Amino acid sequence: MKPFPWSTVAAALAVFVYGWILYRDPAVGSQMTNLFIFAILAIGLNVIVGSAGMFHLGIAALFGIGAYTTGILTVPANPFGCGFWFSLAASTLAATLAGTMIGAPLLRLRGDYFALVTLAFGEVVRFSLRNLEEITGGTRALNPIPPPALPGWLAHALGWIGIGSEFALEYRLFYWLDLGMLLAVAAVVWRIDDSWLGRRWRAVRDDELAAACLGINVARAKLSALALGSGLAGMAGSLYAFKITSTASPDAYDFNRSAIMLCAILVGGLGSVRGAVAGTFLVLGFDNLVAPWLDHYVQSWQLADDSPLLVFSNWRMLIFGALLIALMRFRPRGMLPGR
Amino acid sequence: MLEHILIGLANGSLFALIALGYTMVYGIVELINFAHGDVFMLGSALALTLVAAMGLENAATMAVGGGLLVLLAAAAAFCAAVNLLLYLVVYRPLRAAPRLAPLVSAIGASFVLMNLGLFWLGPADVSFPDLIPRTSLPGNGAAQFTLKDILVVSIAAPTMLALTALVKWTRFGKAMRATAQDPLAAQLVGIPVERVIAVTFALGGGLAGIASVTYSLYINTISYQMGFQNGLYAFTAAVLGGIGNLSGAMLGGLVIGLVRSLGSAYLGERWTSAAVFAILILVLVFRPQGLLGSRVREKV
Numbered sequence: 001m002k003p004f005p006w007s008t009v010a011a012a013l014a015v016f017v018y019g020w021i022l023y024r025d026p027a028v029g030s031q032m033t034n035l036f037i038f039a040i041l042a043i044g045l046n047v048i049v050g051s052a053g054m055f056h057l058g059i060a061a062l063f064g065i066g067a068y069t070t071g072i073l074t075v076p077a078n079p080f081g082c083g084f085w086f087s088l089a090a091s092t093l094a095a096t097l098a099g100t101m102i103g104a105p106l107l108r109l110r111g112d113y114f115a116l117v118t119l120a121f122g123e124v125v126r127f128s129l130r131n132l133e134e135i136t137g138g139t140r141a142l143n144p145i146p147p148p149a150l151p152g153w154l155a156h157a158l159g160w161i162g163i164g165s166e167f168a169l170e171y172r173l174f175y176w177l178d179l180g181m182l183l184a185v186a187a188v189v190w191r192i193d194d195s196w197l198g199r200r201w202r203a204v205r206d207d208e209l210a211a212a213c214l215g216i217n218v219a220r221a222k223l224s225a226l227a228l229g230s231g232l233a234g235m236a237g238s239l240y241a242f243k244i245t246s247t248a249s250p251d252a253y254d255f256n257r258s259a260i261m262l263c264a265i266l267v268g269g270l271g272s273v274r275g276a277v278a279g280t281f282l283v284l285g286f287d288n289l290v291a292p293w294l295d296h297y298v299q300s301w302q303l304a305d306d307s308p309l310l311v312f313s314n315w316r317m318l319i320f321g322a323l324l325i326a327l328m329r330f331r332p333r334g335m336l337p338g339r
Numbered sequence: 340m341l342e343h344i345l346i347g348l349a350n351g352s353l354f355a356l357i358a359l360g361y362t363m364v365y366g367i368v369e370l371i372n373f374a375h376g377d378v379f380m381l382g383s384a385l386a387l388t389l390v391a392a393m394g395l396e397n398a399a400t401m402a403v404g405g406g407l408l409v410l411l412a413a414a415a416a417f418c419a420a421v422n423l424l425l426y427l428v429v430y431r432p433l434r435a436a437p438r439l440a441p442l443v444s445a446i447g448a449s450f451v452l453m454n455l456g457l458f459w460l461g462p463a464d465v466s467f468p469d470l471i472p473r474t475s476l477p478g479n480g481a482a483q484f485t486l487k488d489i490l491v492v493s494i495a496a497p498t499m500l501a502l503t504a505l506v507k508w509t510r511f512g513k514a515m516r517a518t519a520q521d522p523l524a525a526q527l528v529g530i531p532v533e534r535v536i537a538v539t540f541a542l543g544g545g546l547a548g549i550a551s552v553t554y555s556l557y558i559n560t561i562s563y564q565m566g567f568q569n570g571l572y573a574f575t576a577a578v579l580g581g582i583g584n585l586s587g588a589m590l591g592g593l594v595i596g597l598v599r600s601l602g603s604a605y606l607g608e609r610w611t612s613a614a615v616f617a618i619l620i621l622v623l624v625f626r627p628q629g630l631l632g633s634r635v636r637e638k639v
Contacts, residue, residue, distance in 0.1 A: 127612055
């Protein structure tokens with residue numbers, strides 16, 4: 001067992017304290033919270049792609065299944081009225097089941113076929129979310145999702161240090177909640193990655209035949225990685241739905257979302273938790289925080305012609321695409337790859 | 340019923356043209372050229388620009404006929420060039436890399452081309468001028484058959500026949516088949532494998548260009564996002580027929596066209612896409628070699 005990576009944790013904490021300074025601006029704080037949630041999604045995807053070597057192109061669908069499970073269980077229009085923790089667990093479970101069920105028949109497929117089936121699965125889920133209007137609300141999505149409620153003693157304690165206890169009014173509650181979830185997920189996955197299970201994943205990834213010859217149950221190893229990764233994606237989806245108090249429209253869970261998450265873990269590094277988190281902060285941080293800021297800045301020049309070339313966000317796909325091409329060419333396992 | 344079948348066949352021959360590009364490239368380098376759909380989209384963008392530049396919208400019938408030939412030639416040449424460039428810049432440096440690296444690059448290339456399309460066409464759907472009159476041909480009344488359907492079939496069918504002839508009966512076609520079977524052995528017997536691969540990419544792009552002009556004339560709406568969906572349909576067609584297999588891609592295209600038109604008639608328009616992708620999943624899971632393909636053993 002390798003020593004606990006204190007330096008990485010310290011660096012992460014430094015970033016988050018920095019984020020805490022940033023989050024005095026509610027808009028930035030809210031975006032930071034989204035980044036924590038997407039980091040959980042990235043860690044899940046990285047288990048499947050980085051550790052177990054299965055090229056999954058439909059992670060956004062599992063994220064969406066998590067968000068919609070939460071939506072169905074909590075919106076006032078439905079009679080369920082479930083609470084935060086129950087919905088979170090149910091969403092995680094639903095995505096785990098969906099991800100494993102679609103994965104099970106695919107285990108014997110070659111890498112690129114697996115990629116395309118998961119892509120097609122993502123599209124089928126998106127169309128189903130859009131078309132099953134009686135359940136999912138179609139393009140109108142499900143909302144409002146009621147905020148979680150704090151236990152009385154915690155609300156009291158928070159009031160004492162000057163933080164409100166209403167999730168709807170106090171964005172910092174989500175910030176700390178999702179940061180806490182991210183740290184917990186990172187610690188657990190880091191631990192699993194270093195256990196007998198993680199070693200099996202890497203063995204299967206590096207050479208399926210050799211792993212089978214050593215007595216590793218290849219199918220079970222792959223399924224366990226799929227289950228964990230899908231479950232984390234569903235959990236992230238549930239947190240996302242609570243955070244934005246809506247399931248967002250089905251198009252929020254399209255192929256672009258999957259591809260950007262893939263870009264994030266490829267930039268950060270395959271098969272390592274810190275790579276996934278760093279990649280999310282770089283790629284999605286750029287997308288959600290830096291690009292709008294640059295747009296704003298360019299607009300302030302007051303240029304006369306409003307060419308689409310001058311809107312920075314219009315370049316994002318070109319930048320991500322070029323990034324993917326360059327990464328594959330020069331650093332195919334990312335910046336901070338695991339073993 | 341008959342009408343839906345006719346529409347499906349016309350649509351399907353378009354998918355077949357695009358699917359041929361996927362299947363040829365896959366057959367020869369085992370790469371899913373994810374950006375192929377976006378090459379197709381850029382062809383439509385070029386066609387739109389050329390129609391405006393030549394003033395075809397208000398031209399006489401004869402001039403429109405000549406203009407169409409120019410459009411087809413220009414789009415084919417342009418898409419061939421784009422696809423060739425993709426190969427040289429993006430894929431060739433990765434020939435020795437693990438199989439998934441080129442796939443990721445292909446997704447990246449697709450994004451880059453889609454972004455270029457966004458700059459070219461703008462964010463919204465663009466309507467393509469209605470150059471072919473929508474008049475129905477005289478018939479027995481049971482089936483509405485328009486000039487457009489004739490146009491699609493009369494462009495797609497000769498193109499596919501020409502391609503089949505090229506692959507079957509020319510020296511280059513023989514070299515292509517040899518390279519697909521075993522690149523190393525082909526090289527050993529003196530086939531210029533590098534050039535064969537490059538020409539295959541160009542050919543696939545050219546077919547996408549011809550398909551893009553036909554599609555634009557037939558559907559009359561283009562957008563920078565059309566490459567992704569139509570590319571996926573075409574890829575499904577290629578897989579359904581047995582990827583790497585030319586006649587399989589044509590058959591698969593027709594089947595997908597029929598599924599789409601019959602599906603929107605009897606299942607509801609909004610479920611057709613989901614149905615096509617469900618077919619893709621089922622085929623890949625239960626019969627990965629497709630309808631016409633033969634099972635290829637995985638090399639260890």
